[in-house]
C-alpha cells in the first residue's frame with residue numbers, strides 16, 4: 001500500500017503527527033507500506049484542490065490527513081484533527097457527522113494532534129506509543145504553548161524547541177520528509193544535532209535575534225494588547241513568543257507578518273496568564289476568513305492586501321482591548 005500523508009506544514013505538531021501516524025501504520029496496519037508526505041497550508045478556498053489527492057485511478061493509495069482541516073473527498077481514508085476551525089463550512093461538518101467514518105477522528109479539546117493520534121490509535125488499534133513518549137510530550141507542550149516561561153520559549157535552549165523553530169522556517173521539501181522520518185526513528189536530542197538541522201538553524205537563529213531586535217523597536221502594548229507589523233521586513237521566522245517576552249503582562253497579541261505567498265495576521269493570547277484568556281480567537285479570526293484555536297489563530301491574506309491586513313488587525317486589536325479591559 002502507498003500511504004499519502006497530508007499534514008499541517010511548517011508546524012511541529014503537524015510533522016510530529018505525520019511521524020506518529022507513520023509509526024502507528026507500520027506497526028498496526030501494514031509493515032511494508034510506502035509513505036509520502038504532502039505539507040498543507042491553511043488559506044482561502046479549497047486548499048485540497050491543488051493536487052492533494054491522487055486521481056481515483058490510483059487505487060493502491062490511502063490518503064491520510066493529520067493536524068489539518070477536514071475534506072469531504074471520498075478519497076480521505078484517515079483523518080485526525082483538533083483544530084476548532086477544522087470544518088471550512090457547515091456542509092463539511094454535516095458531511096463529517098453523517099458519514100460516521102470510523103477512521104475519521106476529531107476532538108477540538110485535544111491540546112495537540114500528536115497526542116490525539118497516539119491516544120486514539122492506542123485505544124482503537126492497540127498501538128504502543130511509548131517509544132515516542134518524548135515526541136508526544138513535546139508536541140503537546142509546543143502546540144498548547146505550555147512553556148515554563150517566555151524565556152524558555154524565546155531563548156530556545158531545549159532540543160525540541162530548536163526543532164520547532166527549524167520546522168516552522170524550513171522550506172526544503174526533501175528535508176521536510178527527512179525530518180518526519182527522523183521524528184519516528186531518533187530521539188529529539190539526536191535530531192537537533194544533525195548537520196541539516198544545525199546548518200538550517202544557524203541563519204534562523206540570526207533571523208530570530210534580528211526579529212527580537214525589530215520587535216523591540218516596533219511592538220507596542222496598549223490596553224493589554226500588543227500590536228506589531230513586520231510585513232515590510234521579510235522576517236519569516238519571527239518566533240510567536242517574542243511579544244510575551246517583551247511584554248510579559250500583556251493579554252493579547254495581534255501581529256502582521258509577510259509569509260511566502262501571503263500576509264499573515266497572527267492573533268494570540270498570553271499563555272502565561274491562562275486565567276484571563278476570555279476572547280475566543282478562533283471565532284474572531286473565522287469572521288475574517290481565518291481560523292485556529294480559541295487561544296491562538298490567524299488570518300491569511302494575499303501579499304498585496306497590506307491595507308486590508310492593517311485594517312483587520314486594527315479591528316481585532318480593538319475587540320481584544322475590550323476583552324482585556326473586562327479580564
Ligand SMILES: [Mn+2]
Nearest residue numbers: 013067113143
Ligand atoms: Mn496541531
